[in-house]
Amino acid sequence: MSSLNIPETCGVMLLPDCTLFPHGGLPLHIFEPRYRMMLADSLQGTCFFAIGRLLGKETDDLSRCAAPLGTMGLVRASRELDDGTSNLLLHGVIRVKFMDWLDSPYPKARILPVPSIFEPESQSNAALAALHEASDQVTRSLPAEVREALINMTQQIDDPSILADVMAQQFLHDPDERQDLLEMESAAARVAWICKKFESQA
Structure with a gap:
């Protein structure tokens, strides 16, 4: 995973009842202004953002309403539509723990990668x-x-x-x-x- 240059922080799309696994694919329609901004920042940078599960109603304290662990994904394909929304395919890469939620126009966290290794x-x-x-x-x-x-x-x-x-x-x-x-x-x-x-x- 080190060759993928996993960033220390990334945007997080919080979705109710949605979990992405590493090596899985998730089609998304990005329409909220904050997530459109997140996608634009992602495409201009690493092309990574994470999927986190929203637990109940979203509040200002994301540590209380978001699951502690999600999956960082890589944008495989993205198409911006005429109305400014986008359709994309996110490919799950690695589990990440949300360590700190940062001040940002969209959900953004400092993350810790959680590699998955089968033992023994x-x-x-x-x-x-x-x-x-x-x-x-x-x-x-x-x-x-x-x-x-x-x-x-x-x-x-x-x-x-x-x-x-x-x-x-x-x-x-x-x-x-x-x-x-x-x-x-x-x-x-x-x-x-x-x-x-x-x-x-x-």
Whole structure:
């Protein structure tokens, strides 16, 4: 991640019931003036901003109404429309902890990157096999072509922490469960949780 030049501060888009995982994609329509300003600053700089979950009504004290951890994303594509709003695709890069909320026209925080590393490495193959089995089970009710495309995508991922995040982005829908999983410190614990969750849905 160091090659990506993760900034020390970034803008944060606060959304209710929305969680972005690393390696996931999130289409956004930017229309609020403050977020239009945030996007302009982002595109002129690093092309990064974060997604944070808004917990209840937004107040002046963002530390009380925003989840403590979100995901920094990279703007992959952005198109400004005639009315000044924009459509874009944000690609999740890394979990970040919101350390301090800064004085800014839009939500902005000093951030601490939270890398995701699966340990112990000796159990990586077993974790991948379990995740692939869970993926097979959770996609059984999908149309054949969609199921095949999703399984092919997951089969190409050889890091269980990445695969767990990709599966969470694709298949986990409950907002509270998504946020809890995002904040779970251990990648191995996230893998175990996902496998148990999706096996129970089979």
